[in-house]
Amino acid sequence: MNPLTGYLLVAALLFAIGLAGALTRRNAILVLIGIELMLNAANLNLIAFWRYGPHPEALTGMMFAIFSIAVAAAEAAVGLGLVISIHRHAHTTDIDQMNRMKG
């Protein structure tokens, strides 16, 4: 089994764990944590493909990962900002109670 599949499997596992966290946890912040994990899994995938891909010198994989990290950081910041403001208004971070957008 060549290393790439290994990395891909680990990335998939991480992604699944992150997804499970996002889908099951009640606390908004933990959902964000889940999302961060999923993003990281994606970055791992990127770099794995870059490393074992046909054109490592093209740096695309790594570049992509770096940009993705930057964006993920921004996303995390905004997400947590939102959670905090929701908390200030609704005094809760429990996702189930944040259903003001109910149809």
Add this chain to the structure above:
Amino acid sequence: MIEKADQIFVLLGHWLVSFLPLWLQAPALVLLGVVCIIVTFPALFAITVLLERKGLGRMQNRYGPNRVGPYGIFQPVADGIKSLTKEDIVPFSADAVVHFLAPVFLVVVVFMGYAVLPIGRNMTLVNMDAGILFFFAIGASTELSVFMAGWSSRNKYSLLGAMRAVAQMISYEVPLLMSSLVVVMMTGSLSPNRIVDAQNQYTFGLPHWYIFTPWGFAGFILFAVAGMAETNRSPFDLPEGESELVAGYFTEYSGFKFALFFLGEYVGMMGISGLGATLFLGGYSAPLQVLGFVPSWLWFIAKIMFAMCAFIWVRGTLPRLRQDQLMNFAWKFVLPLTLLNLFDAALWRFMGPGLLRWVVCSALLLLAYTAMARIGMRRERFGPRSYRYAE
């Protein structure tokens, strides 16, 4: 001879390692380097502590510790023994795991920082291409340990102190990075060795240290200020503000963990000053060409000790800043100046040799400094005191 003196440790290392099988030599060498660092820098820590207490005493017109050994020389030993033997109390409600992990994580992280610093000529533990980046990455994770400490002790004061510390460290990390960025931009590389080599030339005996350039000098000042804030020292030592928060985030620590925190703090200080030396003061290069004979690592340690004295000196003189002043100072004064400094360096870079660029760059910086100070830092009128009761 001079060469030998300079490279004494390198040769010693190689010699020791040569006994080992070939494939093992490389790791062994690294291991050896780690041991050396772990030994020397705590020793320096002990000296600095003593120096600090004696210096502060002198500054406050009193003798420092002079009971233990002649002129209190063995005071650090006494402290060490005291912290080792003291009972390590862990509050009941504290989160044991995190409580224990915090100091350990701090010390580990801080020491990892040294892997990158070029202590002497080809005496950098890991000659990494993105050394500076590694150092800052590691530096960034110290905040986490501070937070772990503060939170795990389940103590309102420690939590408050941790929050303040983390906030302060985060807000000063950016200026720290930006000021060091100037040097990286000018030398064109992130690796400390390249930076030191870039500063290692001498004209008429004077070294090409970056500190002797307008942007370099400004960068150094800003780096120093950010460094102090980063290590919660001197005017920025709000987290341990004895008067209000007892001991800040390590209130609940006692015994050896407390010592570890103390160690972590001072080693962090030395790391920051080492980096400062590498970036602005030419790392292990001699101040004067003439003094070239002195081994490189000596110069490095001398610069670190000089920085330590500066820390102690600043601690003794400047009063503590209030939290909002601290924040304002960071975001509204230091950060803009560093950005301007970047611009200034660029200007310097493209104006070619000659006096003109000296005048322009320094004028620009001075002007910016006075303008910012005049406008930004004007003392606000004290509004009526407003009380906000906890919800």
Add this chain to the structure above:
Amino acid sequence: MSPIFYILAALSVAGALAAVLLKNTVHCALALTAAFAGLALLFLELDAQFAGFVQILVYIGAVAILVVFAILLTRDSETPKDTVYGHNPIIGLVAAAGIFAVLAWAVLQSAAALPHAAASPAAVPAVTVMDIGNALMGRYVLPLEIVALLLTAALIGAVIVAMHEKEGAR
């Protein structure tokens, strides 16, 4: 498959699992940082040095702290009273398992087609920061500018969103 890979993989997976399953949110956050560290080391393992350090600097340095801050500010630090999991979590788990099964199956199916590892280890030149800088300034200057814009916007947005309303709750 080098042993180091296994160790690091185990570390990051364990960290991730802990981050998801632990009861105390702060512990989750810390577990998360462990997972981030594991991933950073994996990156280094994949010779993506710059990416690894950026990962450490950004995630462990900033995001973890941010998460912890958020936890503290929203007073979630106490262990929650009732179940940690949301509304019937099984579906979530099932969905996640489904996704993992599909991904794994896809990866295993296409294992043969992937470029063989043997050929490439030597080919990877030491990627120096210089190359990355050139790439950033050359080929990826547009994404760089966009990310810069994005970050500023996120910065301002986050501040505004979380800013404490002066004239009371609007």
Add this chain to the structure above:
Amino acid sequence: MQETISIAPQLAASAIARNLWLIPAVPIVASGVIAFLKQPKRKTASALAIGSLAFSLLLALIAFVHVLGGWANGQAVRETANFTWFQSGASHVDLGWVLDPLSAVMLVMVTFVGLLIFIYSTGYMAHDENYTRFFCFLSLFAGAMLGVVIANSLLLLFMCWELVGLTSYLLIGFWYFKPSAAAAAKKAFLTTRVGDVFFLLGIVWLFGQTGTLLFYNSGTGSMEQAALTGLLAQPAAWGFTAASAIGLLIFAGAAGKSGQFPLHVWLPDAMEGPTPVSALIHAATMVAAGVYLIARVYPLMQAGALTGGTTTALTVVTWVGAFTALFAACIAVAQNDIKRILAYSTVSQLGYMMAGLGMGGVAVGMFHLITHAFFKALLFMGAGSVIHGCHEEQDIRHMGGLKSDMPVTFLTYAVGMLALCGFPLVFSGFWSKDGILEAAQHFSVSKVPFYMLVFGALLTAFYMTRQVSYVFFGMNRGAKNAHESPKSMTTPLAILAFFAIALGAIGTPAWPWFRGFLESRAVSFAWGGFNEPGLLALMLTSTVVVFLGLGLGWGLYGGKSPAPEAPDVLESAMPLPWAWLRDRLYVDEFYAVTVIAFYSWWARVADWLDRRVWGGIVSLVAFVFGLWATLNRFLDANVVDGTFDKGCEELYTGGGLLARIQSGRVQTYLRLLALAVVVLTILLFWSGRV
């Protein structure tokens, strides 16, 4: 003996010709004014009526003198004044009036007799409270009659003809509160209307053929040679030429108005009206209108006749005239109402005129018309004063011995009776009837009409003596205090009596002035006129016939005045035919059985048709539409709305389902997303693989 009238070129219309329209206009305007007068304004009403008619008489005399003048210096006067009534596209309809000997004579006769009757009716109607309304109708009638006379266009003639019909209806039904009067008026109006329908058909046909309705229009008139030749060339149905067919149609109209055989039934019933009305309408004017119409249209009727020969139209006229004369005379014998006897005698005399026209030409017919107008008006007014005197008693069996009570009436009535019977030499009736008989003698088609007319003359003398003896001789069987009528009634009687005698002079064979005048030929007095072959013999026979009638009458009824209830002498002699005659030969009943029955049947059929068939169709259509509407509603409600509502419901429930998914819980969304990805990728791979 008939010569075609030479049509002299019209001179430029003289002044009197141009304002000829004033003659009918003045009485009509007078009637309009009277119509607005209030009922008590009796004096002004009668003054207006009489004044307007006097003015018309004056104008008529001027016109007569003008024509006489023209005739005197040798050229036939025919002046027309035409104008275009309205123009529609290419065709235009012209109206106009004409002044020629025929119309001049009629004008004078109508205005003069009308004036006398107006004066007479002031006395007669004195007690009636609707006096003003009576005079309004009278002057309207006079105006309409004068309009008919002067009309140069068949259309204008027809319009005045209808106006005359209307006024006759109004006058007959004057005492509308009497049901019999109202019924009689309606009957008169309807029967004349039947005739008018044919008349209108004739007009339209004529207009269709000749393109104009003007009689004389400087060469292009319908009665002038150009149009006539066109009409002759046109073949009509059943072998008639267009000319004769149109002539017959017009004759049908005339028959209706003049009470000829099939359409005479309304005339005896018209006696319901006041006596001056009967006198005016049924003696002098209205009935004369029919004869005047035939005279006016004579060139058309006569077109195509070989010299001395006759056309089919004229033969038809002759036969109808002769038969009506005989028929009416027989019925008159068995009547007991004084006015009804006179009515039948009028019908029979009209038959004589038609026969005269048919056989002898315009002059013969017209001369008898003029003389008859005078003595018949005299007889009717005499009867009126008798009725007035006997306090509205009309049945002759309740009268008798009035000779001494009403001497003037008796004398004038006797003169009238003798003129009517045709007492030889002295009275005008003799000469005019003699002319007709002479024409009948020479009638080429057959001798029968001659014998019918002679027998008619016998019967006329007989029933007139019967009537006179019943009324004036014998004992007085009715009310005792019969009184003589006032001056205003007796003077017109005297005047008319004088004319009944005097008029004979202008028509004698010795001095045929009237024929000359009409045909604008020079006339000179010559006894030679009498030695025409067979003329003297004819005069002898007619005198014998008259004396025979008188003798028989006096023999059976003279001075006997039987009791009112007693059966008539003739009735006891021949009861069955007497009963037939008394019941007017069941003509009315016959009509009732046939025409009216047919009409009522036809009405019922039409009603049934309308109600069942049309109604049925309409209700069917309604039903179909109703069905369609309900179907529509059903479709609309169930299909369209149904589907729409069902669709909405589905959407709603679907929406509900989907809404439940939007539970606001972020994680549900994520889970769905994940599941979708899983499913999608499986599908992708599965499809990819396959």
